[in-house]
Amino acid sequence: MTSTTVTSTTKKPGGARVHVQRFGTFLSNMVMPNIPAFIAWGFITALFISTGWLQNTGWDINGILGGFGEQSKIGWQGAMTTLAQDDNGNVSVLYTGLVSPMITYLLPLLIANTGGRMVYGVRGGVVGSIATMGVIVGSTIPMFIxxxxxxxxxxxxxxxVDRLWENKIKAGFEMLVNNFxxxxxxxxxAIGAFFGIAPIVEWLSSVLGGAVNWxxxxxxxxxxxxxxxxxxxxxLNNAINHGVLTPxxxxxxxxxxxxxxxxxxxxxxxxxxxxxxxxxxGLGIARAxxxxxxxxxFVGGIHEIYFPYVLMKPMIIIAAILGGMTGIAINVTFGSGLRAPASPGSIIAVLLQTPGDSFVGVILSxxxxxxxxxxxxxxxxxxxxxxxxAAGNAGDLSAAVAQTEANKGKSSSVLEGLVNEGEHDAGDAQGDGTDRLVRNIVFACDAGMGSSAMGASVLRNKIKxxxxEGVTVSNQAIANLDGTADLVITQRELTDRAKGQSPDSVHVSVDNFMNSPKYDEVVDLVKNQQGATATEDATK
Incomplete structure (x- = not known):
């Protein structure tokens, strides 16, 4: 097993790549927690608009509600009519009833509240939501941007503003000042957004929409x-999808x-x-x-899992580009699309959001x-x-290790340690792995959901x-790291950002959350620390 590299630097990492990732993550983090609301809106749209799956202009509301008594029937009729009613009086959840208010008010306000909370907690979320009402009312399109x-x-x-009179408010007047x-x-x-921001954003949205249509x-x-x-x-997948394409x-x-x-x-x-x-x-660990x-x-929808396979051989990006172009070209040809975002990007989520006239195109894409x-x-x-x-360090050695492990019927940390010297998948460990007692391990990724949750589950099983005992393994977004984690595990491309968020933690970077050999090193480190602690206690 390779030893943990000790570094003492506390310099906050920078660089254009990190800044772009951080900005993209900020955008996507406003949308991703609210994806269930987008999915709910998509299903409501699919089921109840005039061309929806369950649309039925022949509903006999009196027959349906006849058994509830006169007062109940009147109440239910009023509620259903308020919910939605088309021009002919047919009860159905139509555009003007539930679909339109959700996309006009609910979804933008959820995004605004989430973004405000990210900046300044609950107070920021409230003020951000109030301000967003200005752009909502001042425009004729959904105000996601x-x-x-x-x-x-x-x-x-x-x-x-709060900083202006921080620690200057007399006791007893805090709530009055804060609320007002x-x-x-x-x-x-809200007033400024109505007159100033809404027209600009509406113009920008029309430009972006026009570019897409062109x-x-x-x-x-x-x-x-x-x-x-x-x-x-x-x-930047979440930033691209949820920060740009979804709105x-x-x-x-x-x-x-x-x-x-x-x-x-x-x-x-x-x-x-x-x-x-x-x-x-493929060869070796990559193939296995x-x-x-x-x-x-494909089924779980965690796209991040294939990124390391591209990074270890950058030419493979050509395959991803040509494959993506093919899928888009097929959808353009068939005029197919989805009703709402497919999140995660699983084939199951994709098919659930596919309208009836797009199944052929989507599946073929x-x-x-x-x-x-x-x-x-x-x-x-x-x-x-x-x-x-011929290179040896990335080819036949890893293949030999994989074959040997297959013959043994189980993994070997010793054999994997051999690969660590040259195999790209091995990752590297950075931080003080000997002085800091590891009790809180956090897997961090861009959104803190898919790939990090998978990695945390794998390591949790290994530790078990x-x-x-006494070690917690959790997952969260890099932006939410607060420095309390003893050890932070991230994918290699995201380690610099994680260091910036939690500089005092031990940082381990891997290329594959699913089966990195570094997990065995982490387990051994924790076991050795606990063994040393037990020995110390016994000698006291």
Whole structure:
């Protein structure tokens, strides 16, 4: 087993890549916690609009409610009519009843509140929501972009205002000052947003929407994969999907009932094809782990799991780009799309959000994207196979270790330690692994949900099997790290950001959350620490 590298630097990492990731994560973190609301809106739209699955203009509301008595019937009729009623008096959850208020008010306000909380807690969320009402009322389109601006901006300004009289308020007047300052600032921001921000955001949304429509009409939308796929691999997938494509897609879906934009990033085909190629033509640990990763990516919807396979051989990004372009081209040809965001990007979530007239196009887009990425990735892997085998450190050694472990029928930390010297998947450990007692381990990823939850589950099982007690393993977003974690595990590309958030923690970076050899090192470290602590207590 390799030793843990000790570093004493406390410099906060920087660099353009980290700043871009941080900004993208901030945008996506405003949307991702509210994805259930988007999904609920998508299902309501699918079920009850005039072309929905359960739309029925022949409902006999009197017959349905006849058994409830006259007063109950009148009450229920009033409630249903308030909920929604079309021009002919047919009871149905139509555009003007439930769908429109949700997309106009609920979803933007949820985003604004989340963004405000991220900046300044509950107080920031309240002021950000008040300010967002200005852009909502002052525009004729759903104000997702406006909410992503006004929510954090209102919270930030509230924070600065509070600093003006911090520790200067006389005892007994705190609540009065706090409530009135937030109310007055919220009022001013709402008015300012109504007259100033709403027209600008509406213009910007029309420009972005026009650009997307132009790409579609010019049959150039598949070129978007040239930017989307590399951005995903650099862990900007959530920022691209939820920060940019989801707001535009929701506006488009409101008008047409579906949007192709929901599938630009969420299509599981490109990643699935790459992982199947690695399963057949890969080497060593990459080949051994790819089948399980393919299942998790395709069914579980955790796209981050295939990013390390691309990073270990950057040429594979060509397969992802061409696969993504293929999927988009098929959807453009069939005019297919989704009703609402598919989150996570699982084939199950994708199909659940597919309208009836788009099933053929969506399914073919997934199959086509997977087929193209598989073919291109296979060609690249086959072409470089001899070179990788000749390199030794990334090829035949890892293959030999994988074969030996297969023959033994179990994993070996000693054999994996051999691979750690040259295998890219081994990751590296950074931090003071000997002085700090590890009791709180946190897996951190961009959103704190998919890939980090999977990694935490894997390590939790390893710790349990090792008989280690008193150690908690959890997962959270990098932005939420508060420095209390003893040990933080992140994917290699995200480690710099994690160090900036929690500089005093031990930081371990891995390339694959699913089966990194570093997990055994962490388990051994914790066991050794507990053994040393027990010995110390016994000698006292």
């Amino acid at each position: 406006g909410a992503m601006i006004m929510g954090p901006l209102g919270a930030y300004l509230m924070k600065q 300052s937030a109310g007055i600032l919220g009022m001013l921001l 790409l579609v009409s010019a049959h150039l939308l598949p070129l978007a994969s040239i930017l989307i796929e590399p951005g995903k691999v650099l862990f 535009l897609g929701v506006e488009q879906a409101q008008q047409t009932g579906k949007s192709i934009l929901f599938l630009l990033e969420a299509n599981p085909g490109p990643g699935f094809g790459i992982l199947i190629a690695y399963s057949i033509f 782990s790819a089948p399980g990763a393919a299942l998790i990516q 997934v199959i086509g994207a997977a087929a193209v990425s598989f073919i291109v990735a296979s060609i690249i892997l086959r072409a470089s196979r001899k070179r990788d085998l 099997k090792a008989g280690v």
